[in-house]
Structures are given as structure tokens and as C-alpha cells.
Amino acid sequence: ATQLRAELQAGSPAGLYLCYQPIHVVDDPHSLGIEVLLRWKHASFGFVSPPEVIEIAEEHGLGDVLGDWIFRQVIMDLSSLPSSILPRLSVAVNLSESMFSLALSDRVVQLFRQGPLRPQQLVLELTETIALHDFSVSQQILTSLREAGIRIALDDFGTGYSSLAYLKELPVDKLKLDKSFIQQIHLDTRQLQLVQHITELAHDLGLTVVAEGVESAAEREIVIAIGVDEIQGYHYSRPLELPQLRHYLQRCF
Ligand code: G
Ligand code: G
Ligand code: MN
Numbered sequence: 348a349t350q351l352r353a354e355l356q357a358g359s360p361a362g363l364y365l366c367y368q369p370i371h372v373v374d375d376p377h378s379l380g381i382e383v384l385l386r387w388k389h390a391s392f393g394f395v396s397p398p399e400v401i402e403i404a405e406e407h408g409l410g411d412v413l414g415d416w417i418f419r420q421v422i423m424d425l426s427s428l429p430s431s432i433l434p435r436l437s438v439a440v441n442l443s444e445s446m447f448s449l450a451l452s453d454r455v456v457q458l459f460r461q462g463p464l465r466p467q468q469l470v471l472e473l474t475e476t477i478a479l480h481d482f483s484v485s486q487q488i489l490t491s492l493r494e495a496g497i498r499i500a501l502d503d504f505g506t507g508y509s510s511l512a513y514l515k516e517l518p519v520d521k522l523k524l525d526k527s528f529i530q531q532i533h534l535d536t537r538q539l540q541l542v543q544h545i546t547e548l549a550h551d552l553g554l555t556v557v558a559e560g561v562e563s564a565a566e567r568e569i570v571i572a573i574g575v576d577e578i579q580g581y582h583y584s585r586p587l588e589l590p591q592l593r594h595y596l597q598r599c600f
């Protein structure tokens with residue numbers, strides 16, 4: 348942890364880097380989302396899973412430092428993309444518990460001033476667990492993010508204390524249906540009806556719906572028929588390192 352802190356503060360932690368997974372917008376081939384996914388290849392332990400990296404960081408009070416590193420790294424990585432492509436992207440960053448504070452929106456706006464991205468291109472992914480930890484504080488944080496033009500996605504929807512009831516009380520913009528909802532959806536009618544109802548309800552609340560974990564053409568066709576707005580999954584692409592992302596974007600646009 349001491350080493351991780353020193354390296355994070357120096358700006359170039361060994362073995363830490365970001366991958367990017369495409370998120371396709373069903374009705375708009377001219378824009379693309381990408382989800383930022385943390386990777387840590389440790390010199391002696393090999394790959395450490397992102398939740399473990401986050402946990403180590405949070406346990407040692409490094410959640411903020413890691414969060415800042417992620418935002419800076421995203422800005423640096425994406426700055427190297429062609430300027431014709433950049434405005435078409437929206438970039439989704441996962442929030443850890445300590446990043447989700449009242450200081451977040453000012454911090455992000457400040458960091459984005461240096462970069463080629465506008466806050467309007469940023470989506471912050473929040474799990475239900477973090478969002479529901481303190482409901483009224485969450486409302487304040489989310490309101491300040493929205494005022495800065497930043498959008499919010501509720502991540503892993505369906506795995507936690509899912510209730511659509513609180514959704515209308517939280518200023519969120521998107522719902523990410525967890526991949527456990529999507530897998531085998533083409534073989535299970537009840538599953539399909541459930542996803543259909545959730546999608547309709549989310550749309551009634553003015554939310555955009557993202558289907559995660561779409562792995563096959565069959566699953567893709569079904570979620571499009573259901574009316575989801577955006578699709579993410581191995582069917583399109585695994586999380587990509589920056590050079591592969593560059594190639595993917597060149598093929599896309
Ligand atoms: O990409 P992968 O399957 O390894 O991610 C596993 C889990 O780790 C997912 O739940 C994902 O949301 C989480 N995760 C990946 N990158 C980040 C990150 O940068 N920050 C946070 N807080 N979580 C992340
Ligand atoms: O929890 P969160 O949704 O933030 O993390 C997304 C995780 O899902 C990442 O770890 C990513 O690698 C993984 N993922 C993305 N697409 C697929 C997919 O099509 N199938 C499976 N099994 N996992 C996926
Ligand atoms: Mn996510």
C-alpha cells in the first residue's frame with residue numbers, strides 16, 4: 348500500500364493502467380460510449396482484480412488518490428485519440444465509495460478543464476450500495492453533478508436492493524441492467540418479460556437503459572427488440588487497451 352500510494356502520487360504507478368469497453372448506442376452509429384475499467388498487473392502477484400485494487404486503496408485511505416489518478420489517466424489516454432473522434436465519445440467511470448462525496452463535481456470539473464473532454468461527455472457509474480448508503484447525501488451529490496452537466500448511471504442494477512421506487516427520488520440518467528439479467532435471455536421467457544418491464548418503467552421515469560453482458564447476436568437482437576438504448580458486452584468487444592481502442596474506433600467511425 349505504501350508503494351501504491353507513492354506511485355499514485357508520483358503519477359505513474361507500476362502495472363496500473365486502464366482498459367476501455369465500447370458501449371454501442373442503438374439508434375446512433377455516430378456516437379459511442381466507453382466504460383473505463385481499471386487493471387493492475389503486479390510484478391509478483393500477477394493480475395489483481397479491480398475490486399481488490401479498489402478495496403486495498405480504500406482500506407488505506409487511498410481511494411481519493413486512486414480516483415484522481417483514474418480521471419487524470421483517462422484524460423491523458425483519450426487526449427491521444429484523433430480530435431475528430433473525441434466529441435463523439437461518452438466516457439463512463441466507475442465510482443468507488445470514497446470518490447462519491449460532495450467534493451466530487453468540483454474536482455471533476457477542475458480536472459476536465461485541462462482535458463479535451465467536456466463534463467457533458469462524462470458518465471459516472473454508481474452502484475446501488477453506494478447510492479443508498481446515505482440517501483439524502485446522495486441526492487445532494489447527484490444534484491451537484493447534474494448541475495455540472497455530468498450524467499449518472501446506476502450500475503449493476505438488479506443485483507442489490509433493487510427497487511424502482513427510489514429511482515424517481517434520485518437524479519440519475521441511466522440504468523445499467525446487470526449481465527445476470529441478460530445472459531440466456533433468449534432462452535427464458537420470464538427473464539425476458541422481467542427485463543421488458545424494467546425497461547418500460549425506466550423509460551417512463553425518463554431513464555436511458557443500458558444492457559450489459561450482451562455476448563451473442565441472439566441476445567443483442569432480443570435487447571434491441573425490448574427497446575434498450577445502449578448495449579455493452581463481448582458480442583461487440585471485450586475491454587480494450589488503449590492501442591486496441593484506437594483501432595476499434597477507427598473501424599467504427
Ligand atoms: O472489468 P472487470 O470485470 O474486471 O471489473 C470487475 C469489477 O470491478 C466491476 O464490477 C467493475 O465495476 C469494477 N471496476 C473496474 N474498474 C473499476 C474502477 O476503475 N473503479 C471502480 N470503483 N470499480 C471498477
Ligand atoms: O460491474 P461493472 O458493470 O462495472 O463491470 C462490468 C464488468 O463486466 C467488467 O468487468 C467487464 O469486464 C465485464 N463484462 C463486460 N462485458 C461482458 C460480457 O459480455 N460478459 C461477461 N461475462 N462479462 C462482461
Ligand atoms: Mn460499471
Ligand code: NA
Binds near residue numbers: 524526559
Ligand atoms: Na455492472
